[in-house]
Amino acid sequence: MARLIRNKQGIPSTLLTRFLNSPSSLLTLPYYSTSKRSLRTLAYEEIQANPNKPYTHTAFILHGLLGSARNWRSFSRTLVSSLSDSPSEWRMVLVDLRNHGNSAEMEGLDPPHDLVNAAKDLGNLINSKGWESPDVVIGHSMGGKVALQFAKSCGNRDYGENVKLPKQLWVLDSVPGEVTSDNSDGEVEKVLQTLQSLPSTVPSRTWLVNHMLDLGFSKSLSEWIGTNLKKAGGEETWAFNLEGAVQMFHSYRELSYWSLLEHPPKGLEISIVRAEKSDRWDADVITRLESLASPEGDGSAGKISVHVLPSSGHWVHVDNPKGLLEIMAPKLKSLMP
Template sequence: MEKTLKASLRSRLLFSTHFSVPWLLLSRSTPSPRRQDSRSIETLAYEEVRPSEGPYNSTAFVLHGLLGSGRNWKSFSRNLALELQKRSSVWRMVLVDLRNHGRSAGIKGLDPPHDMGNAARDLANLVKFREWAWPEVIVGHSMGGKVALEFVASCARGDYGESAVLPKQLWVLDSVPGEVKSDASDGEVEKVLHTLKSLPSSLPSRQWVVDHMLSLGFSKSLSEWIGSNLKKEGEHVTWTFNLQAAIDMFNSYRETSYWSLLEHPPKGLEIAIVQAENSDRWQGDVLQKLEGLCRKGETAGGGKVSLHVLPKSGHWVHVDNPKGLLEIMTPNFISRA
């Protein structure tokens, strides 16, 4: 029973502990307003992980999942950057807090609708207003994987303007590319979101929240993780995420399909899908369809799709089997052009 609860927790909600990285260059950026057409625009919060203070060759964006934040991926991104450096490739990892999550939850001006389209456009705005080169790689976990797919689809359509450059590679980590039907899961995410929505915005304490979740039958691990998403405000605590907006994003995530993008990937792009072996999100027909797309290979007129299976892992890929994920990603990560 304990094993089942643990697997269920890991397959439904995404979180990892905050790892310190004193021996890597880690820079933190809070959003700052930039001027365009006389309007003040704020961009997403992010942090950077680099293996050294020297110059870097390329940039990868790393996108978290529902109710998470960029810090969830700090330890894994650190290790990936170090492994890639051993191959003479110095990467800057930009850990993004998506709209309504982490430090981006407090930003004014990230207007609704809170959907995959606007979440992806936020990334384009971040690149433009920081005056960065466009990222060569985007890594997205779960909901972040669909934000990455939307970014590529929108970029290919020209939605971000003529200056936009397509990534060379997407890593979509345990995120089903099609619609996610509610009857294909155990409904735990929906139960958690419903429970959180029923609570007042200002709460007595973190321990009160944990005890309340436990009293409703949620596991200790899940209850404590929920409690970790609170911040102190005066005599009370509040959520670090914008709950209703996050629910809107979750609904958009479930309803949006990117099969057409996988069937016709833009030329020069590889979409690498990682399926967690023990994840409950993958139906047989979905895997069969993906395997067929992979067999097509890269054609003269388009990109390609690849599928990798991460053994001994549930949905929480960067925590369940980070070593195995590194062993998949490092040798298959694109080289500097």
């Protein structure tokens, strides 16, 4: 059973969400300490298996569009558990990107709301806390492109000398190039257009889910959208800044990171995980990615690896968390203390 934690205002927050539960076989874990922070830069949560021990390694985890840090709590706890037998002590930092989760209410996260500034927010967070740079950055969907932008900017030293390249970058079911109408089914656009057509408050979560179902959206998607509501008096309102998120989505579609994949910086391994059943990948993109997968080499440049997550759609941490863990954990364990 998940431990209940409280933030500074004394509001309870469960460690697992209804929609994003992992299979029960993955939930027989030790208890974990989870701390929550809200900064002027970004809101984030920390998960560490042994909070009384100093951590030796840090991984940042970045959610996708209209998501939040809480979407990744369950998988992060499972990942920490799988790493507990290594000599390293891992800390997971689950970030709420700008316009999302608790960061949606943060002051100082000014426009333009694009991936360049979303990645810069990470650099500002590191600098403001005086942290060392994360060893690993993990990004899902839109968060995967934020991770790629972060690595690109670190390579250019855009955030100062203190913010260095991570050793590993994980891009989870995120197409690295431009996303055009030709290689998109348009579902995300339809969701955003639907949300924009609604008032800023709705009667209840049940009303929203039923409304989405009536419009032809799937039950799982409708329920997930419903998890992004928060109380506003007697009604419910969005837990994200919708207009800012829409701007971030446009940036996600427009930016391409093929050049980074073709010339990865020395010391960085970029691991691309493609979900086997995901509808976001064209055959030519898959072929191009596989051609970039690099052998060990002589160490003069970075490395690209490509993995296929079987029996999974786009929601990799929900559809096949065990398989994702089996791909990621050995590589994280390979990082020396």
